[in-house]
Amino acid sequence: MLSQTYTVIHPSGFHARPTKLFVHAATQFPCKVNLIKGTKKVNGKSSLGLLALGLAKGDEVTLEVDGEREEEALKELGAMLTKIYEE
Amino acid sequence: MTNTFRGVAASPGIAIAKAFRFTNTRHVPQKQTISDADAEAGRFRQAVEKAKGEIEEIRQLTETRLGAQKAEIFEAHLFLLEDPDLVDAVLDKVNDEKLNAEYALHEVTEAVVEMLMELDNEMVRERAADVKDISGRLMSHLLGKPYATLTGISEETIILAEDLTPSDTAQLDLNYIRGFVTEIGSRTSHSAIMARSLELPAVVGAGAVSASVADGTLIILDAVEGQVIVDPSEEVLAEYREKKQRYDERREQLKLLAQQPSVSADGVHVELAANIGSIEDLMKVLENGADGVGLFRTEFIYMGRNSFPSEEEQYQIYKHVLEKLDGKRVVIRTLDIGGDKELPYLELPKESNPFLGLRALRLCLEREDLFRTQLRALLRASTSGKLNIMFPMIAVLSELREAKRILGEERAKLEQEGIAVSDAIEVGMMIEIPAAALNADHFAKEVDFFSIGTNDLIQYTMAADRMNESVAYLYQPYHPSILRLVNMVIKAGERAGIWTGMCGEMAGDQTAIPLLLGMGLNEFSMSASSVLPARELVGRLSKQEWASLSEQALTMGTQEEVQQFVEQRSQI
Numbered sequence: 046m047l048s049q050t051y052t053v054i055h056p057s058g059f060h061a062r063p064t065k066l067f068v069h070a071a072t073q074f075p076c077k078v079n080l081i082k083g084t085k086k087v088n089g090k091s092s093l094g095l096l097a098l099g100l101a102k103g104d105e106v107t108l109e110v111d112g113e114r115e116e117e118a119l120k121e122l123g124a125m126l127t128k129i130y131e132e
Numbered sequence: 133m134t135n136t137f138r139g140v141a142a143s144p145g146i147a148i149a150k151a152f153r154f155t156n157t158r159h160v161p162q163k164q165t166i167s168d169a170d171a172e173a174g175r176f177r178q179a180v181e182k183a184k185g186e187i188e189e190i191r192q193l194t195e196t197r198l199g200a201q202k203a204e205i206f207e208a209h210l211f212l213l214e215d216p217d218l219v220d221a222v223l224d225k226v227n228d229e230k231l232n233a234e235y236a237l238h239e240v241t242e243a244v245v246e247m248l249m250e251l252d253n254e255m256v257r258e259r260a261a262d263v264k265d266i267s268g269r270l271m272s273h274l275l276g277k278p279y280a281t282l283t284g285i286s287e288e289t290i291i292l293a294e295d296l297t298p299s300d301t302a303q304l305d306l307n308y309i310r311g312f313v314t315e316i317g318s319r320t321s322h323s324a325i326m327a328r329s330l331e332l333p334a335v336v337g338a339g340a341v342s343a344s345v346a347d348g349t350l351i352i353l354d355a356v357e358g359q360v361i362v363d364p365s366e367e368v369l370a371e372y373r374e375k376k377q378r379y380d381e382r383r384e385q386l387k388l389l390a391q392q393p394s395v396s397a398d399g400v401h402v403e404l405a406a407n408i409g410s411i412e413d414l415m416k417v418l419e420n421g422a423d424g425v426g427l428f429r430t431e432f433i434y435m436g437r438n439s440f441p442s443e444e445e446q447y448q449i450y451k452h453v454l455e456k457l458d459g460k461r462v463v464i465r466t467l468d469i470g471g472d473k474e475l476p477y478l479e480l481p482k483e484s485n486p487f488l489g490l491r492a493l494r495l496c497l498e499r500e501d502l503f504r505t506q507l508r509a510l511l512r513a514s515t516s517g518k519l520n521i522m523f524p525m526i527a528v529l530s531e532l533r534e535a536k537r538i539l540g541e542e543r544a545k546l547e548q549e550g551i552a553v554s555d556a557i558e559v560g561m562m563i564e565i566p567a568a569a570l571n572a573d574h575f576a577k578e579v580d581f582f583s584i585g586t587n588d589l590i591q592y593t594m595a596a597d598r599m600n601e602s603v604a605y606l607y608q609p610y611h612p613s614i615l616r617l618v619n620m621v622i623k624a625g626e627r628a629g630i631w632t633g634m635c636g637e638m639a640g641d642q643t644a645i646p647l648l649l650g651m652g653l654n655e656f657s658m659s660a661s662s663v664l665p666a667r668e669l670v671g672r673l674s675k676q677e678w679a680s681l682s683e684q685a686l687t688m689g690t691q692e693e694v695q696q697f698v699e700q701r702s703q704i
Contacts, residue, residue, distance in 0.1 A: 054445050056412050060259065061208045068211060092208065093217040094242055096259050099251035103437055127445065127453040129411065131201065 047119045051126040052103065059100035063130045068092045071122060076112030078122065089122070101124040134363050139338030141358035142319050143385075146376040147290055147311035148369070151349045151362070154293040154300070158273055161234035172226045176233040179273035184213050186269065187299070196304045198329055204296050205262070205322065212266050218244060234274050241267040258321045265297035285309060290353050292341055296323040299626025305493035306330065311353040313338050313360050335360055340653060386664050390421030394667050396649060400675040403461065403655040404663050407635060411449060414456050416575075417659035421667075424461035424518075426583065426657020427635035428453060431469050440476055440502065445511035463520040463583065463633070463657070465562065466506055466535075468492040472599060474677035487597065492525035494554065497534055507542045514554035522583055524562045529571070532561055532578060562635070569617040576628035582621055583657070586636025590614055608691040609638045611648070615686055615694065619651045626652060633657055643695060645669055646702050647685055651676025673702070 055063055071078045071089045078089030080103070083087055087094030089108070100106055106126055110118040160657060191206035210217055218240060225236035241263060248260040272279040281303055282291065291304070291312040301323045304312075311333035317323060318337060327334035333355035345351065345362050352361040352372045356379065361368060394404040405426030406417040410433070417425060433441050441449075455463055469475050470491025478499075483489035484650045496503035510521055523535045536559065546553050563569050564585035572582065588608060593600045593614060596606035608614065618634070625632035633655030638644045640658025645666060648656065652675075656666060681701055685694050 052442075052445065054448060056410065058253065058256070060256065061205050061262075065204065065208045065211055068215075088216060091215050091217040092211050093215050093248075093263070096256055097247050097251070099253045099256045101253055127446050127448070 046109065047115050048107055048109040049119060049123055050105055050107045051123055052105055053100050054102060054127055055129050056102050058102055058104070059095060059098070063125070064092045064095045066130070067125050068095060068120065070074040070125060071118075074110070074114055074118040074122075076110050076115045076118050078118060079109040079111075081109060134361060134365055134368070135344070136337045136362070137313075137341045137360040139313065139335040139341075139358050139360065140317075140319055140324075141334075141355045142317070142321075142324035142336040143330075143332055143334040143556055144354060145311065145331070145333030145353075145355050146372065146377060146379050147333045147353040148356070148372060149288040149290045149310040149351070149353075151292050151345050151347060151351045152285065153347055154291050154296075155280070155344065158229055159234075159239050159275065161232070161275075163235045164230050165230050166226070167230075169227050169230055172233050173223050175274065176222060176226060176237070176270075179233070179270050180213050180219060182273045183266065183269045184210060187213070190299050190302050197302075198326075202326070206302070209262060209266055209298070212262065218266075223351040234271065237267060237270055237274065254320055256317060258318070261295065261297055261322055266301055268297070269299070282309070288693055290351055292389050293346055295321075298322045298326070301326040301330075302330070303419065304330070306332070311335075311355065313341055313351075315339055315341055315355060324437070330675055389664050389667055390419070391696055392421075392667065393671055394423055396673050396675045398674040398676050399648075402649065402653070402670060403633070404460070404666050404670070405461065405463075405633070405655055405657040406660040406663055407657050408453070408660075411452055411456075413660065418456070420663040422460075422660060422662045422663045424459075424463075424655075425453065425457060426463050426633055426639075427522075428462060428464040429468065430465060431467055431473055431652050434467065434469065434475055435473065440477070440505070443505045443509045443512075446506060447512050450510055450513035450519075451516045454513055454519060457517055459518055461518045461520060461655075463522050463560070463581075463635075464510060465522045466493065466510075467496055467502065468524040470495050487591070487691070493523050493531060493535060494525060497531065497538075497656060500538065501533075503538060507539050508546065510679050511539075511543055511546055511553045511557075512551060514557050515552050518556070519554065520558040520560060520581065522560045522581075525564060525588075526561045526575075527565045527567045529574060529578070532575065536578070560630075564592070566593050566617060569621050572621045572624035573627070576624045576630055579630065581631050581633065582625050583633040583635045583655070584618055584621055586614070586618075586634060586638040589617065589636070593617065609641065609644060610694040610698070611691040612686060612688050612694060614625045615647065615651075615682075618648070618653075619682070619686060622651050623653075631655060642666075642669055643698050643702075646673050646678050646684045646698055647694075649673055649675050650680075650682030652679070669702075 080087050080089045082098045087098055108123050148680055187206050187209050191203050195203035221240045222236045224234055225231045229331045243261050245260045249257050269279045282300055285305055285308050288310055289308055290310050294315045295317055296314055314336045324336050333353050335355050335358055339361055347451055349363055352364050393403050398669040403423040405424040406422040409429045415575040471487045526532050556612055558580035560579045560581035562585045563582050590607055594606040596603040598607055631654040634653055635657040640662035688694050
């Protein structure tokens with residue numbers, strides 16, 4: 046299992062668009078993808094799960110990947126947590 | 133009888149039409165125990181597939197109407213229909229608890245909506261509307277009833293509803309629908325966002341409007357002031373018809389102006405740019421047709437947090453701004469902290485005179501690590517657009533040279549690492565300290581541009597703290613001593629063949645603009661909302677005429693004389 050913590054910089058936080066893109070990317074990986082903010086842990090392959098985290102600009106979020114192709118997933122999904130999206 | 137409701141003006145405009153109440157009743161199903169879980173699960177899967185087909189149609193409709201970006205919300209809806217926390221959760225309830233699909237869906241939806249509503253974030257709470265929308269559609273399919281839509285309306289109408297779902301809003305027929313009012317919702321709700329892109333007047337969060345208004349009642353939707361006038365008197369109606377006409381004309385006029393170049397009456401091009409503090413401000417910059425960004429105050433990236441923003445974070449922000457401006461000039465000012473802007477985590481010692489102390493570039497030269505991180509991020513972003521880098525608070529040449537030396541070092545390092553850096557970056561400085569203005573001749577030989585920061589220039593020239601109300605009378609932007617300094621800087625720039633801009637309040641000021649144009653200022657950077665009025669004004673002014681008028685103004689002794697002179701002359 047691998048994990049790393051990122052800071053969200055997208056100004057309006059993780060809503061429709063970033064969430065959709067993230068979940069889409071996450072479902073391409075066979076490994077388990079979890080996101081953790083504070084005490085809340087959700088399935089990174091569920092957009093509802095992601096919304097439930099309520100990720101806002103400046104929030105720290107930990108990405109946890111476990112299983113096949115986890116290294117690749119950490120790199121690709123991690124970058125998606127700390128970028129700015131067109132909205 | 134006339135009745136007025138207040139709400140939030142979510143999408144500006146004025147509409148006058150008959151009311152139509154739109155309701156999509158929520159069905160609360162009975163809890164039943166089923167025997168054939170497989171068949172029940174199959175029924176639910178079928179509903180999901182039907183819903184997917186419909187949403188795909190709405191998605192395509194929205195794409196044709198508003199473009200791919202606005203249609204993405206429905207891709208998100210399609211996604212929800214595959215979401216394990218929604219679909220699998222319902223199927224689990226059907227299989228494990230032997231619940232009927234309707235009730236399982238109801239329970240899962242309630243739980244998800246409740247979870248989203250608990251969050252301390254308005255934008256996320258609004259997404260609960262997406263879940264309700266999807267769930268309502270699924271429920272209709274399970275029950276074999278049509279999901280009510282707004283597609284059938286065929287006369288001029290203002291819609292009243294408790295709330296409009298994303299799919300309702302996407303299907304509004306703009307041939308007949310003139311606006312809408314919702315009882316709940318905010319400026320960031322999906323329906324509000326849609327209304328703005330459709331340019332459809334909308335008031336949201338108006339409370340219990342729809343219940344008390346009968347269909348067919350005439351209403352005025354004033355989405356400028358955020359009010360709804362039900363059954364207005366003839367007098368009010370006439371007043372609003374006129375108001376609406378004026379509003380629509382003005383809006384058209386400004387929209388046209390937003391696409392036009394900034395040119396004086398005698399054909400001289402200038403740049404009318406906008407000031408921004410964060411990427412949230414970009415929308416207004418683009419909407420108002422600014423010629424570029426004349427000042428990006430990067431300190432706001434550093435404020436309101438507990439640690440320094442990383443190089444990568446800053447790079448993403450700068451790159452985003454440059455891309456959004458799509459080749460138009462973007463002047464990014466390096467960190468201007470100190471003075472009235474503090475950073476708790478920087479732990480700077482208290483100074484008795486912060487405005488005259490270790491601030492802006494002075495601080496960056498002291499804390500080179502900070503400065504270098506920002507410069508690297510800027511240089512890396514430079515290939516994404518037309519980047520100009522600007523150093524604030526320079527008093528003497530050695531400061532400029534030191535800043536340029538560090539910038540050069542960082543560029544060399546990046547190039548060694550094989551990272552591309554644009555070779556078209558312009559490097560300039562702010563002129564906000566009188567010493568720099570007086571020495572502008574020398575500075576002009578070593579920079580690509582000047583930008584005059586009038587707020588500080590006035591404060592330092594008048595020796596009057598702009599935060600101190602007792603000396604507020606000394607804030608005199610049109611005072612001849614300020615104008616002479618400004619003129620000196622512009623002329624020094626002209627002689628050296630570089631351009632001069634201005635990024636203080638004064639650049640968007642209707643009294644100052646004629647004088648500045650006359651003196652030969654090339655770029656005016658102001659708040660985005662001032663750009664169009666400024667463009668209108670510049671279009672009426674002759675630069676040649678104001679060149680001699682501004683010379684006259686420079687010989688005057690008081691601000692009052694200058695002000696009177698400009699006001700008389702610019703009315704012609």
